[in-house]
Amino acid sequence: MTTTRRHFIQTSAALAGASALGIGNAAAKPLPFRYAFSAISWETDIETAVKTGEKLGFPGIEPFRHNIVNYLGRPLALKKFMDDHHIRMATCSNGGGPDFEGNFYDPAKADKAVADHIKFVREFIVPFGYCNHFKMNMGPRPKNYDTTDEMVKRCADSLNKIGREILKDGIKLAPHPHVNSLVQNQHEVDLLMKETDPAHVWMTADLAHLTLGGLDPMEVLTTYWPRIAEVHYKDAPRKLRGGRVVAVPRTGPEAGGHNWFRAMTDSDAGGVDFPRVQKYLVDKQYNGWVTLDYDASMMEHSHKSMEELLAADKKYMIDVLKVDPKENFHGA
Numbered sequence: 001m002t003t004t005r006r007h008f009i010q011t012s013a014a015l016a017g018a019s020a021l022g023i024g025n026a027a028a029k030p031l032p033f034r035y036a037f038s039a040i041s042w043e044t045d046i047e048t049a050v051k052t053g054e055k056l057g058f059p060g061i062e063p064f065r066h067n068i069v070n071y072l073g074r075p076l077a078l079k080k081f082m083d084d085h086h087i088r089m090a091t092c093s094n095g096g097g098p099d100f101e102g103n104f105y106d107p108a109k110a111d112k113a114v115a116d117h118i119k120f121v122r123e124f125i126v127p128f129g130y131c132n133h134f135k136m137n138m139g140p141r142p143k144n145y146d147t148t149d150e151m152v153k154r155c156a157d158s159l160n161k162i163g164r165e166i167l168k169d170g171i172k173l174a175p176h177p178h179v180n181s182l183v184q185n186q187h188e189v190d191l192l193m194k195e196t197d198p199a200h201v202w203m204t205a206d207l208a209h210l211t212l213g214g215l216d217p218m219e220v221l222t223t224y225w226p227r228i229a230e231v232h233y234k235d236a237p238r239k240l241r242g243g244r245v246v247a248v249p250r251t252g253p254e255a256g257g258h259n260w261f262r263a264m265t266d267s268d269a270g271g272v273d274f275p276r277v278q279k280y281l282v283d284k285q286y287n288g289w290v291t292l293d294y295d296a297s298m299m300e301h302s303h304k305s306m307e308e309l310l311a312a313d314k315k316y317m318i319d320v321l322k323v324d325p326k327e328n329f330h331g332a
Helices: 003-020 044-058 075-084 112-128 149-169 187-195 207-212 217-223 274-283 296-302 306-319
Strands: 034-038 060-062 132-138 172-175 203-206 228-233 289-293
Touching: 003 306, 044 060, 044 075, 044 306, 060 289, 075 112, 112 132, 112 149, 132 203, 132 228, 149 172, 149 187, 172 203, 172 228, 187 274, 203 207, 203 217, 207 217, 207 228, 296 306
Parallel strands: 034 060, 034 289, 132 172, 203 228, 228 289
Antiparallel strands: none
C-alpha cells in the first residue's frame, strides 16, 4: 500500500469516527479552551520556540524550567517578549535549572522540594498575571523502580503543602502522572488522588503518558473531571489502545516514554481516541489549556522538525477535530 493511500484511508477512518461522535458533520465552532505547545525540544532557546508558535498561530506555549533558565529572576522580560509575539505562557513546568529539588517523598529532601516549588511559582509564574495553574512532574521512580504506597502518600503530603500555599496566589497545583516517574500506573494515580486534598491539588492529564502507564485516558478524565486542570494531547502506538499494562521498559532510554510517543498524524498513531476526547472536552465546556506536549524523540520517530510536526497536527485538529482555525489559532 502506498503512503498516500494509507494516509487517505487513515484520515477517512478518523473523519468517519469523528462524524459518528457528532464532530465531523458539525460546522467548526470556537472552543472554550485554548491550544498551547511544549517548548521542551528547544532547550534554552525559548525565543525561537515562541517565534515558531507565533508563526503557526498557537495562542499558548508551555515551557519547562530548563527552557526559561535564562529568564529566572526576570520573568517580566520573558512576558514582554511573549506579548510582542502574541503568545501567552499556559504554565511553566518544573524541572531543570540550578538548585531545584524534585524529590517529594524522601524525608531528607521533601521539605526543600516543597519550598523550591512554592518559591518558583511565586517568583516566576505569578508575575505573568494570567496563569492559573502549575503543571509539575513528580520526580523519578526510586532506584529499584518500584514505588511504594508510603512513597506516594509522602508525595501527596508534599503536594498538599504546595497546593495550599500557591492557591493563595490564585494558582492551582496540577501534578502530571508520567511513565518512569513516581506516579505512573492505575494504582499509583488512584492513591495519589485519594491522598491529595481536592481543594488544593488538581491533575494534568497527559493522554499518551496515561496510555503508556496502562490507564484509559477517557476513564481518567471522567473519574477525575472536577480535578482536571490541564490536558496534554500526545498520542501513543495504535496497538496500545485499550491496553491495561505499563507498556514502556522499566529501564533504559525508553523508560520515560521516549520513542513511544506519537504525533496525531504519525502513521502508527492511534493509541488515543482524540475525536472522543475532544467531544468530551467540548461537551463539558472545558475552559483550560490543551497542550501539544511534543518532545525531541517524536522528531526522530517521524523524521520531521518540531515545526513540521506541530503544523501537521494543527491541520489534523482543523480537519478531523473541527477546530475553528480563525477562532482558535492566531493569523489563520
